[in-house]
Amino acid sequence: MQPNAASAVPVRVVGAVAIRDGRVLMARRPDGRHAGLWEFPGGKVEPGEDDATALQRELFEELAVRSVVGDLVATGSDDRVHLACYRVDLLADPVPLYHDRLAWVPIPDLGALPTPPADRAAVLALG
Numbered sequence: 001m002q003p004n005a006a007s008a009v010p011v012r013v014v015g016a017v018a019i020r021d022g023r024v025l026m027a028r029r030p031d032g033r034h035a036g037l038w039e040f041p042g043g044k045v046e047p048g049e050d051d052a053t054a055l056q057r058e059l060f061e062e063l064a065v066r067s068v069v070g071d072l073v074a075t076g077s078d079d080r081v082h083l084a085c086y087r088v089d090l091l092a093d094p095v096p097l098y099h100d101r102l103a104w105v106p107i108p109d110l111g112a113l114p115t116p117p118a119d120r121a122a123v124l125a126l127g
Contacts, residue, residue, distance in 0.1 A: 010080060014083070017040055028100055038105075042059070055086060064095040067090050111123055
């Protein structure tokens with residue numbers, strides 16, 4: 001007997017809150033679950049990784065950029081994931097290797113973007 005999705009343990013994921021000149025880096029998902037929605041870039045924490053290591057790896061894989069991970073901004077969840085968003089300093093300009101679009105969004109405009117449910121907590125924390 002397989003557990004249903006609602007009873008499964010949420011996957012731990014991390015997201016980057018990169019801010020430059022009052023704007024936050026957001027990435028649009030190209031396909032799969034939440035396609036077309038804007039999210040804080042990042043991804044799954046692999047076994048044996050801490051959040052900072054996972055976030056640095058994911059940002060390099062998805063955006064070809066090295067980063068320095070700072071303080072926790074917010075956590076959010078939905079039926080499948082538990083997301084921890086951290087303040088991040090990017091050490092170069094990001095390049096979208098996975099997402100179909102990147103945008104530096106003014107902080108007051110974040111609430112108008114369509115985002116996955118787990119990302120809402122960080123959007124609210126920044127607003």
